[in-house]
Amino acid sequence: MTGKRKSVAATSRARSTSKRRPDARDRLIEASIQVFSESGFHAAKISDIVARAGYTQPTFYMHFSSKDQIYQHLMERVRSELREVIASARIPADVPHEDVREKLKGAIKAFLQYFIDNPRLAPLGYFDVDHNAGLREEIVALVSRNVAFEQGAGYCRTDIDPVFLSECYNGSLERLIRVYLLRGELDAVELADKIADLYGFGTIPDSVRNGA
Numbered sequence: 124m125t126g127k128r129k130s131v132a133a134t135s136r137a138r139s140t141s142k143r144r145p146d147a148r149d150r151l152i153e154a155s156i157q158v159f160s161e162s163g164f165h166a167a168k169i170s171d172i173v174a175r176a177g178y179t180q181p182t183f184y185m186h187f188s189s190k191d192q193i194y195q196h197l198m199e200r201v202r203s204e205l206r207e208v209i210a211s212a213r214i215p216a217d218v219p220h221e222d223v224r225e226k227l228k229g230a231i232k233a234f235l236q237y238f239i240d241n242p243r244l245a246p247l248g249y250f251d252v253d254h255n256a257g258l259r260e261e262i263v264a265l266v267s268r269n270v271a272f273e274q275g276a277g278y279c280r281t282d283i284d285p286v287f288l289s290e291c292y293n294g295s296l297e298r299l300i301r302v303y304l305l306r307g308e309l310d311a312v313e314l315a316d317k318i319a320d321l322y323g324f325g326t327i328p329d330s331v332r333n334g335a
């Protein structure tokens with residue numbers, strides 16, 4: 124009876140340990156993020172990835188057919204996760220107008236926070252136009268749909284083309300992420316506050332806008 128209890132306990136511990144430890148595929152993916160971010164796609168080698176993960180090349184080929192396949196997996200992961208961030212950023216139609224700026228800042232901050240939380244992975248997928256060329260266009264389309272919705276809710280000027288605004292916003296965001304966020308000049312909250320102020324209120328002071 125005692126032996127049986129020990130066996131059950133040992134099995135339970137083994138299961139618990141296996142849940143805590145990442146499997147070989149996960150470790151290869153994490154290692155590939157490090158290697159690609161340090162060396163770039165073309166200079167990175169499968170031997171570098173498996174060495175970083177602590178495996179051999181046969182283990183790599185059990186999970187991925189090539190360097191390109193694991194890299195495309197990373198590209199699709201960024202694509203999917205950014206889609207979710209943008210989809211959740213739409214300001215609801217019932218938000219009081221006095222709270223819109225804070226909601227806008229929160230939506231921008233969530234996008235920027237993705238780069239803080241994924242400092243190696245996010246730039247790979249977002250800035251690599253050779254391997255993820257369609258991501259920019261997709262983001263522009265998603266943001267423009269959010270803008271159109273917010274125009275209908277009265278949060279945004281209706282005389283602005285949503286696609287034009289989205290192109291301007293996303294084009295500047297790429298530069299701001301590189302210059303301020305990834306270099307640590309501003310954190311996600313600080314940068315989101317500045318972007319929300321610019322896109323929410325523009326550059327013309329009230330005195331000029333009101334003809335004072």
